[in-house]
Amino acid sequence: MTAAPITVALVDDVDDIRRLVRTALRFRGGFEVVGEASTGAEAIAIATDLRPDIVVLDLGLPDIAGRDVLARVREQSPKTRVVVLSAREPTDRAWFEERTAGYVLKDADLDYLVDLLENVGRTPVDVRVLDVSKDAMAAAKARELLRGTLRDWELWKILDDAALVVTELVTNAVTHGGSTFRLQLSRTSGAFRIEVVDDGSGTPEPQPQDTEAEGGRGIMLVDAMSSSWGVETVPHGKMVWAEIAIS
Structure with missing residues (x-):
């Protein structure tokens, strides 16, 4: 028997960002991208219906503020870990450290993000x-x-x-x-x-x-x-x- 893959949902309104992360996860192996969303409403629906192990969340979504999406995802799927992938540094890092499993800037190396997702996914819940x-x-x-x-x-x-x-x-x-x-x-x-x-x-x-x-x-x-x-x-x-x- 082999371990089940880490299930991931990708949330970003930029298609190319989702594609890059999806490709990096496929090359690493051990992951399954079970859903993708470009809006906060879609992200909440995916978390509710699929309950992935991890949601990779962009905070700059067009319809709902990032903090509100984060709160709703955690409310609908308490076991899901959220890793923020953002274009800017947080103004309140302590707030995010209490509520997420990681905060990664989009200009970071993709291997760093994938390593983090692997560690988060294999950490006991x-x-x-x-x-x-x-x-x-x-x-x-x-x-x-x-x-x-x-x-x-x-x-x-x-x-x-x-x-x-x-x-x-x-x-x-x-x-x-x-x-x-x-x-x-x-x-x-x-x-x-x-x-x-x-x-x-x-x-x-x-x-x-x-x-x-x-x-x-x-x-x-x-x-x-x-x-x-x-x-x-x-x-x-x-x-x-x-x-x-x-x-």
């Missing part, structure tokens, strides 16, 4: 955290948080795969970690991410299939059920993570 004691109920507590999270985020279709991954990563932490560990669940535009942080010293590795072995196959299941996974060193321990693609 929701996070749930659980500190778990190392006991017989650890996996059950983790699955309870998982079920509630997937229900709230309307991601029921990945429950079976996610439950297996959570169970295996938590079991690994219980087996090889200390007295407590941390489970973190998050989602970006294209992936549901599971992280387990413990203070154990070992790093999990896929083991060859062996029908007589009592353990060692868990990480192979994680590898099969997830689109990607890995191990990172963190202060006082390690983090094992896995991502499941969502759309």
